[in-house]
Amino acid sequence: NNNNPNDLQSTTGEISYQAAILALQNAKHAKQSHEERLLREQYEAMEKQQQKRRDREKPLSDRFRGKDDDSSPSKAEDVTSPPPKDRAAGMAIVKTIVKQSRRERKREAVKIETWSGSNAQQDKKDNEDSVDTIEEGKEEKDEAYYRKMARKYMEEAAFRYGHPLALVRLANEALGRAKSDGS
Numbered sequence: 458n459n460n461n462p463n464d465l466q467s468t469t470g471e472i473s474y475q476a477a478i479l480a481l482q483n484a485k486h487a488k489q490s491h492e493e494r495l496l497r498e499q500y501e502a503m504e505k506q507q508q509k510r511r512d513r514e515k516p517l518s519d520r521f522r523g524k525d526d527d528s529s530p531s532k533a534e535d536v537t538s539p540p541p542k543d544r545a546a547g548m549a550i551v552k553t554i555v556k557q558s559r560r561e562r563k564r565e566a567v568k569i570e571t572w573s574g575s576n577a578q579q580d581k582k583d584n585e586d587s588v589d590t591i592e593e594g595k596e597e598k599d600e601a602y603y604r605k606m607a608r609k610y611m612e613e614a615a616f617r618y619g620h621p622l623a624l625v626r627l628a629n630e631a632l633g634r635a636k637s638d639g640s
């Protein structure tokens with residue numbers, strides 16, 4: 458058992474670096490999950506509108522009796538003909554996208570309000586978080602949370618333990634920000 462302080466420091470730096478990489482992967486998965494949820498909402502809005510159109514096209518007698526005659530396909534459901542253009546379904550998708558973007562803007566406004574206040578207790582809590590905590594609460598966390606945790610662990614690995622890959626990654630991020638701010 459060789460308890461060399463340099464070995465311990467490099468091991469701890471590697472652990473912090475790996476925690477940052479894990480948090481970045483979780484951020485990627487959270488973003489994908491969020492985008493899939495948005496697409497599902499859009500698809501469901503389109504389907505709902507198309508169902509309304511199909512219901513309107515049914516003869517009145519079928520609507521009141523609740524009877525679906527599946528023995529003969531209607532024009533709208535004929536497999537050989539292309540589906541008719543459904544402007545209402547397109548409008549339903551657009552309305553859903555507008556609702557989603559409004560919800561996202563409202564969520565961002567709330568984040569800005571909470572961040573502008575005193576964050577001493579939140580910062581203390583964030584500093585006590587570990588990779589295990591990230592894994593346990595993954596379904597509740599969003600991309601921004603994971604990116605924040607990744608940055609925290611990356612900075613710890615780079616500045617506290619001198620992890621070379623963490624230093625390079627942070628330097629590249631800083632160069633990217635400087636480049637985008639300057640143009």
